[in-house]
Amino acid sequence: MDPLDAGPLLDVRGVTLQYKTRDHLVTATYRVGFEVFASERYVVLGPSGCGKSTLLKAIGGYLTPAEGEIRLRGEVIRQPGPDRMMVFQEFDQLLPWKTVRENVMFPLLVGGKASRAQAETRAREYLAKVNLSACADQYPHTLSGGMKQRVAIARAMAMEPAMLLMDEPFAALDALTRRKMQDELLELWDETRFTMIFVTHSIAEAIKCGSRILLLTPHPGQVLAELNSTARGASAEARALEERIHEMLFAETIEAPVARA
């Protein structure tokens, strides 16, 4: 069956998000709507200040929309839950008091999703997938940044969630490690076909990692376009798409001074 016939896994409808700072009420996104289907690599792309991270946090259940609603399999999202595992940008997302293996096992155990033996098997399996079997008994502070992000990905995938929410997971890595991690992520996807929402501000990363790309405008974030990414390895098309997205995102900033003059 075509996955499109089953209906969207995630349905975001007219979502306006606001949060309060010390002296302002900030509107992060304004009436954003999109659908994510099973096994999609859905990328939310936009310049800083377009509310993409806030949007991801709302899907994660950390904040409630001021307007509109977010439904996962038809159910309105009200609070955070292990069916939407998050991978954060920060390296301190692993629990420092647990070993790598225990970090992967912990959410399985507290959620009652697996017995200790099952959790151990699953942790071993997913750590092998991210090539970290050798580090299973180390504590996170002994790992490099890239390794920590791999553990976080293994931890999220081991839960076999409805979808993975990735908030610029590679942004704090050096360029070489980032490229390697992107390749590994795609390999993992080839293996398990998980659904993910991937937030990034890098156009190249969006085209490389995504199958479908949502473009947001800044201040507040509004949908600008939803595009299909190019096939992997089609570097000429990818470059053309990159240019096209670049033009779409930055057209306003180039036109603006002309309009004012």
Next chain:
Amino acid sequence: MRAPEQRPSRPEYLAAPADATEFGVVEKPLSLWETVANVAILRKAAILIVLALLWELYARHLDNPLLLPTFSATVHALVTGLAGGELAARIWTSIKILLIGYAAGIALAAILTTFATTTRIGNDLLETLTSMFNPLPAIALLPLALIWFGLGPFSLAFVLIHSVLWPVALNTHSGFVSVSTTLRMVGRNYGLRSLRYVGLILIPAALPSIVTGLKIGWAFAWRTLIAAELVFGVASGGGGLGWFILENKNTLDIPNVFAGLLTVIMIGLVVENVVFRTLEARTIRRWGMTTT
């Protein structure tokens, strides 16, 4: 116009890095002296020995056992006291009440901090109470405790709880507050709520601050207890270490006074260097949550 760039005429080249077997020593073990000097406990033991030696020499030079008995005389009194069972009984009396007060203080601090973490009014309550009571010396409450609870272990426990509760609650709370947003979000992502969230995420994440609070609380409790015993000392069954010191002062048995003080110091050293150090080594040091 810019001048055309001068290309360097230096040639490119490829090098062949030497094989690892060729350059002999990469890691060399440290010498015996360096290894010994790296053990903190040995360095500290050396300091203690030097201090004891200075004491012994100065006391012999002074030659006035009423003012300053020698180190050896003090150790002799200490050993006799321990062997006779009197000093041991006094230590046990002190430790017992100390542990009761310490445990009760920590339990109350846990309740107060949990309340402060989960509600805003609890937070305000904790902040107000700690700023009121933390600067208040426990010993200043002793007259009041004597009126309320009489001459006995209850009064001691009361001032002990007061001395432990506030520093532990304050440190634990500031530890909770400083847990990173990412870790909080991770905990909630796992579906952890209320007490499980506090127990499984906040407490381990705030452990460095909590251990600091426990250490300060222990030092305050120990100090308060000895002082309180010095003031009124006798619980119904017999006094503790503070009373032992006071009693021996009254009978001018000065080596025993020093033996009592030495005991207080030694218990402090043991708890700090063995109990808390082991706790830190097993937890925050192992987890890389501390830099020292």
